[in-house]
Every structure is written in C-alpha cells, then in structure tokens.
Amino acid sequence: MCKHLTHEKIYAIFLWFSTSLVFSEAQTPTFQIPFNNSGGTLSNELFCVESDQSGNIYFCGKHTDVITFGGTTLSVGSGGAWFRKLSPGGNLEWLRQGGTPGTTDIAYGIAADPRNNGRCYVAGSLNTSSASTFGSQTLPASYLGFVACYDATGSALWLAGTSSAVYSIACDANGYLFINTGDAAIHKLDAGNGNDLGTITLSGSLMNPQWHNIVIHGNDVIAQGGNKILKFDNNLNQLWSTPVNASLAETFRLNLDANGDVYGTFYALFGSVTVGSVTKSNFPNGYVYRLDGATGNVLSCDSILINGAASKIKEYIPAAGSPQFYISGDGAFNTPTVLKDGPSLSDTWTKVFPSNAPVNDLEIISNNCMVAVGKHSGTSVFDSYTLNLPAGSSGIDNSYLIGLCSGTVDIPEQSDASTRAYPNPAADYIVMPGNETETITLSNVLGEHFIVLAIGSNRFDLRGLPAGVYVMPRGMRFVKQ
Structure with a gap:
C-alpha cells in the first residue's frame, strides 16, 4: 500500500540483521x-x-x-x-x-x-x-x-x-x-x-x-x-x-x-x-x-x-x-x-x-x-x-x-578489509583472501550446511548453491543471488 503503519504492527526483524545488535539513537546506520x-x-x-x-x-x-x-x-x-x-x-x-x-x-x-x-x-x-x-x-x-x-x-x-x-x-x-x-x-x-x-x-x-x-x-x-x-x-x-x-x-x-x-x-x-x-x-x-x-x-x-x-x-x-x-x-x-x-x-x-x-x-x-x-x-x-x-x-x-x-551485522568487528570475502552479493563464486583450504562449509538461516569447492586461489564455487543468506566460516554473512 505504501505506506507505513509502523506503530500498528509488530514487526519481526529480518534475520538478515543480527539479533544481538545494540541500537543507539545517534548511531549512523x-x-x-x-x-x-x-x-x-x-x-x-x-x-x-x-x-x-x-x-x-x-x-x-x-x-x-x-x-x-x-x-x-x-x-x-x-x-x-x-x-x-x-x-x-x-x-x-x-x-x-x-x-x-x-x-x-x-x-x-x-x-x-x-x-x-x-x-x-x-x-x-x-x-x-x-x-x-x-x-x-x-x-x-x-x-x-x-x-x-x-x-x-x-x-x-x-x-x-x-x-x-x-x-x-x-x-x-x-x-x-x-x-x-x-x-x-x-x-x-x-x-x-x-x-x-x-x-x-x-x-x-x-x-x-x-x-x-x-x-x-x-x-x-x-x-x-x-x-x-x-x-x-x-x-x-x-x-x-x-x-x-x-x-x-x-x-x-x-x-x-x-x-x-x-x-x-x-x-x-x-x-x-x-x-x-x-x-x-x-x-x-x-x-x-x-x-x-x-x-x-x-x-x-x-x-x-x-x-x-x-x-x-x-x-x-x-x-x-x-x-x-x-x-x-x-x-x-x-x-x-x-x-x-x-x-x-x-x-x-x-x-x-x-x-x-x-x-x-x-x-x-x-x-x-x-x-x-x-x-x-x-x-x-x-x-x-x-x-x-x-x-x-x-x-x-x-x-x-x-x-x-544501526550496528555491524555482516562483518565481525575483529576482521579487516584484507580478510573480507567478496563480492557480496555473489552469484557464481566468492573470494576469501588468505584462505588455504580446498573446501569451505557455509550455513543458511535455517541452520542447513553446504560444502563448496575451491575453483582457484581463494575462490569458491557457488553455482550449485540456492539463493539466500549464508554465514561463512569467519562469521561474515553474504547473499547468494
């Protein structure tokens, strides 16, 4: 209907966004x-x-x-x-x-x-x-x-x-x-x-x-x-x-x-x-x-x-x-x-x-x-x-x-730019800098686990993965398109 009944609904927060976020009125989102x-x-x-x-x-x-x-x-x-x-x-x-x-x-x-x-x-x-x-x-x-x-x-x-x-x-x-x-x-x-x-x-x-x-x-x-x-x-x-x-x-x-x-x-x-x-x-x-x-x-x-x-x-x-x-x-x-x-x-x-x-x-x-x-x-x-x-x-x-x-939800605070996976969202592959394994295990928001294979240096194949939001081994979230 565009638009909002923000005070007349009880919204369920996206699972995209961490349930442990601490919101601040003045914090820029x-x-x-x-x-x-x-x-x-x-x-x-x-x-x-x-x-x-x-x-x-x-x-x-x-x-x-x-x-x-x-x-x-x-x-x-x-x-x-x-x-x-x-x-x-x-x-x-x-x-x-x-x-x-x-x-x-x-x-x-x-x-x-x-x-x-x-x-x-x-x-x-x-x-x-x-x-x-x-x-x-x-x-x-x-x-x-x-x-x-x-x-x-x-x-x-x-x-x-x-x-x-x-x-x-x-x-x-x-x-x-x-x-x-x-x-x-x-x-x-x-x-x-x-x-x-x-x-x-x-x-x-x-x-x-x-x-x-x-x-x-x-x-x-x-x-x-x-x-x-x-x-x-x-x-x-x-x-x-x-x-x-x-x-x-x-x-x-x-x-x-x-x-x-x-x-x-x-x-x-x-x-x-x-x-x-x-x-x-x-x-x-x-x-x-x-x-x-x-x-x-x-x-x-x-x-x-x-x-x-x-x-x-x-x-x-x-x-x-x-x-x-x-x-x-x-x-x-x-x-x-x-x-x-x-x-x-x-x-x-x-x-x-x-x-x-x-x-x-x-x-x-x-x-x-x-x-x-x-x-x-x-x-x-x-x-x-x-x-x-x-x-x-x-x-x-x-x-x-x-x-x-507000809050950091997709990159853990201890990570830096040199260790962030990319691209995000991803379609065919994702790159994990510094990774030396042949496979990685991903999990979706339902708790299901998926093993994906390396297809090059630090690059992993996502083509068989259903679209959705996934958590990587380092705790980063990304979207598979």
Whole structure:
C-alpha cells in the first residue's frame, strides 16, 4: 500500500540483521545486504516496499527486459509489472510478473494483508492493447489498471481490472481493500474477490499521482487526491478534508503515527503552497507537514534543507517512541539522503546514498532499521558494497533494494578489509583472501550446511548453491543471488 503503519504492527526483524545488535539513537546506520537486478539491458525500477507482521518483505516495480533478482529470472513478454516476496531471512520466497505481452505495465503499489493470512495485493497500470495475465488469472484488453491478489506461495487468486491506472493499495483488518485511481477517485474493494463496493470521485490534480498513497488507521482511511488530504470511515463517508493548494507543486506519500496523525511533504519551484490555513512560499526548499488525525488541522509545517541544500522530500515518517522522524530526499537537486531528525528537525544522523541511486520508498522495520528501494544508474557504492549495472547495459535505470540499520551485522568487528570475502552479493563464486583450504562449509538461516569447492586461489564455487543468506566460516554473512 505504501505506506507505513509502523506503530500498528509488530514487526519481526529480518534475520538478515543480527539479533544481538545494540541500537543507539545517534548511531549512523550502515547499508546491509543489497540486492539489484543483474539481467537484461533495458531500464527497470522499484517503486514500493512493504512488510507484514511476520517480517516478510514485499516490493514491486516495472521492467522492460529480462529481470534477474536474487538468482531468479523473469523473461520478457509476460508483462512489465513485477513483484517479489522475501522471507524474514532474506531468502526469495517467490518472484512474479504480470500484465500484457508488451512491457509498459507497472506495479505501483503492494500491500500485505494485516490478517496475517500470507496474502498480498498488487496494483498498477496496464497497456490496454492486449489481454493481461497474472499467473492463472486473465483480463481482457481495454483496462488501464489492475488489482491482483496472491497467496503465501505466490499463486494468483483473483484479478480485477480498473478503468484508470491504480497508484496505491491498502488493506484493512476487516477484509476490505482501498485503492486510488490517480487523484480522480478512491475505491473500496472486497479483498476476497476484488469486487468494487463503492467509489468516491474527486476533482483537482497535483503533480506526481504515482506517489500519492492510501494509509489505514483503525477503521479509517486517509488518502491524497483532488488537491486535498482526506479522511474517510470504512464506508467512505468523509470525516474531514484539508486542502493542499498550489499552481504547481509536487506532493508525495503520506505516513501515520500511533495516534493517526498524518505526515506529508510537498515541494514547489515558485509561487506558494497552502496546506489547510498555512501558506508557504520560501522555495525551493522542501517542506514537511503534520495534520491532526482527528480534525485534519495543521499541527506543523516546516521547511527542510538536506545537507544544506534544497531537495524534494519523498517521505516524512514518524519514528517509534520519542518524537523523532525519518526523512527521505530523492536527490532531485542534491545527493539522495535519509535523515533521522529530532523534534526540532535537527539531525540525529544523516545517511547519504550514492548520487545515482535515488530512493523511491522506505519501509521501517524497527527503530534505526529500514529497507529502501529505488533505482540506480551506473556503478553505485553503498559503504562496502558496490552495485553494478547488468552486463552489456549502459545508461539505464536499474532496480535495487538495500537494508539500512544501526550496528555491524555482516562483518565481525575483529576482521579487516584484507580478510573480507567478496563480492557480496555473489552469484557464481566468492573470494576469501588468505584462505588455504580446498573446501569451505557455509550455513543458511535455517541452520542447513553446504560444502563448496575451491575453483582457484581463494575462490569458491557457488553455482550449485540456492539463493539466500549464508554465514561463512569467519562469521561474515553474504547473499547468494
């Protein structure tokens, strides 16, 4: 659904991340266990990431060529919308795609079912020229959008078509889905079969409808549309409406805290933007705002500079416990950055991403531990990890997912750079500097052991190893793609 109910779920921490970590509010997190696409030569991108109560991770996006992610490959010709489920251990549960024979389909939003039945729901846009297929489910041509339901094993249960592209989806605990078709309408669907149970039509438009999402608080629904932030009850009766007025402004995702207060962002190059009764015109700064969940009244509206420069703010996410916030800048005018700020919006820590790797979405897993998805172009260095474009490609956008957590989880403190195995993630082989044995034994997160053979000096063959997260003899973790 993109996005977060961080205080209404009990998250299981990734087994990617050590359970013995000691978190510090001021400790700058490090990048952990990256994934990126290693197949095809055309652009692809991830838009949304979501987790469920069991710690599974779901993410979705688009592709126009072969996708190879975590050792699994999707071919061209079966739809450009793609989505994936990872287990709490970081292992691939399933990877799916859907849509038309062309490659213009996009999965914009994905939502886990809060009833913990293992289901997830994917929504996006379609090429109308051909029939669309998602697993065993098919839609005739002419639909511009879709909603699909998948079970815990990745089997498609049902598929529904919409007359407009769908940019976000959310599921409540009562078995209802809520989707937005741009800024034009909000629909209520039956989560059991996708039937439309009601629609609210909206008027007006802001830029970037692909980033306008729906969030759930209890039985209430909060959405962005028609130049407004709106709150509805479960039957789509409007509870309040707060205008966001501008001649030209970009607005992005909404988030909630435990009380149901609403956190959002906007950006404009000129003119003024009015949120509720508050007007701002000090541009080109990005702005973050907070609305009272009960009334929609503006509680705060503040400008933000990232690393001292103007930036579009993609997300404003309340942290658990004390009044602190995660803020994501997409790097439109400076380097992509994630901040953790205190009540006065002073930085607790700042984490800079590679300049060519903007963040599209964050999912908070625990305090100071999150997952980011987006796209990178060219070689991108995330601390000790280097992500490259697929072989044979150049100048493309390429999907990535990466953890960002406090603490050292993949390299034991006593090790140094001269003894670190590489590459990480690895596909065909891994190099262990200083190793003199003919075999090494690896273990996965389930405690299963695997013996791998040397294929050269300090180089070991991984081609027969299933994709997943493994622990090496020195205690280092690595990802086999």
